Amino acid sequence: MIDIQHLSKRYGNFDALKDINLFIPEGTVFGFVGPNGAGKSTTMSILATLMLPTSGVAKVDGFDVTQHPKEVRKRIGYMPDFFGVYDQLKTTEYLHFYGASYNIPRSEREQLIPQLLELVNLSDKSDVYVDGLSRGMKQRLCLARCLIHDPKVLILDEPASGLDPRARIEMREILKELKQMGKTIIISSHILPELAEMVDEIGVIEHGEMVAQGRVSDIQARLRVKKVLHIRVMDREEELAARLQDEAMVSAVLSDNTGIHVHFSGGDVEQVQLLQNIISWGYAVISYHEAQTNLEDVFLEITKGGAAV
Amino acid sequence: MNWSRKWINPVLDKEFRLRMRTPRSAFSLLAYILVLGLIALGFIYITLYLGNQGNQPFNSSAGRMMFYVLSFAQLILIAFMAPALTAGVISGEREKQTLSMLLTTQQSSATIILSKLFSSLSFMTLIIVATLPIYSIVFLYGGISLKQMIFIFLFYLFVMLLLGALGVLFSTLFKRTMISVIVTYGVGLCIFLLTGILYLFAMSIVQRSYYSGPPTTGTTYSWVGYILGLNPAGALISLFEPSFSKQAFLLQNGNLSSDAPIQLWQEFVLVYSVVIIAALWISIRRIRPVARRKHSHPENGLPGVKTSTGAHS
Ligand SMILES: Nc1ncnc2c1ncn2[C@@H]1O[C@H](COP(=O)(O)OP(=O)(O)OP(=O)(O)O)[C@@H](O)[C@H]1O
């Protein structure tokens, strides 16, 4: 559905994007992650036909964004990272305006708009001036606007930025619904755990380069070279901690009142071996498990060194 | 209902709504009429009590005089109003961060640019029409025909179109409304003042060389007149008095029977029509990024035509 090949973008002599390659199949929800200034918004504006790439090709549903922008625009719903609204319009008028701008006949819009407002939970605000909506409501209204022409692809640039936790959850629920509707969604965010639940794939971009890309679980697995094992024993905890220090593949051992935390760089086989060793040494193991590394850690891991993959 | 659906595109519809919902529009209309009304009253006061103390204050020459004064005042007011209303139409949306969403819709670049210009022009026309009651005072005096009046109003429309097209152009080219407004006023100032000053300057030089040089009998009019044709005031006077064009081109002692090569207002309309079309064309091409020619698509003869107008595809 989205096909990006060797995409580069220069601002003056600053490379904002360097040879980006990306393929997103139809119906996939793709999480686009990276620190500030990584080039997420740049990539998304190129896909939204708002900016020309310096080199490379970007295609949406087979249409080149620079050669057939009008066809591309028909197929995408774009939500910019920062956006404004026309204050003097009412919520329904606002949607009517964009609907008409996509050449949707009025009779169709009359039916569509209440449904969209329902979807984004703004039905009770249909006759309010857009000016009077809260930030989160505006964000949801903007999402409804993206959907008005029933695009196949949604390009959402940080749709949850600036929202409080509750509004974030609401936004996430809406996105799940859209995913169920079979839309191809590309969504950017700084906050990874938020995406983890709903995205199929993530791509991590840093300094204009894709540093990791694939299924969420794959990326997590690939980065789990260094994991944290959490061990609890009945007694002689300090003795075990000292003993583990000398084991191979153990880089650090910390012990606190919740148990022993072992930084371990081995794979599954070595992990099993270690457990067997501990038991053979005669310790009564209550629990032995891998501490949950969340996406946040993955993200920090990837973006810290650059050589993570 | 049917015609409105056909003629009013969504951008225009939105522009009209937004424009008429801001109290600022009502205030600017009020201020405009107030200024022009005060000028008219001031003129009446001067002619009645200070100037012509004769027994015929309401004569046709006073009427014509008042018409001229009002028309010039109106021209100057338009020069101030048109850039203010148009120099922010695109950059304003960019600053309010609504432009990118507008540009991802199916509306063509031409529709967006022309609708925005048209809505501003409509509002200015509304203001001009609202000043008609003040003009009705002129008819009290007499001395002006309706035809002349209509011509003057059409001329205003053209000046608004010119300044409006320039405002839209700079609003498209510059990211900031502030800069766009300043540049539009700057160019407006050039059109209104610089051309006039240049004319006087060139005329004085040509006159001097005419007297000092060898006596010529051939040419009786000078190219200098063309400069005055670029000035809105010059063009306006030539609409009042057709003989003015002749005077503009003639050197002193020239042959009065020879005709001016072109009426000043005709030249004005011709030259600035080109400017208007060029300004709008550039705006339409520049509002969206223009794709360079792809060697893989040699059939796309004109580079970027698709991107800028979206007319094909
Ligand atoms: N118009 C511009 N001119 C010059 N440089 C720009 C421009 N727009 C973006 N950049 C630069 O390009 C880089 C990528 O910017 P981009 O907005 O794509 O980052 P981002 O990943 O969206 O960041 P954020 O998470 O902060 O939104 C940044 O270093 C930025 O400074």
Ligand SMILES: [Mg+2]
């Ligand atoms: Mg961004």
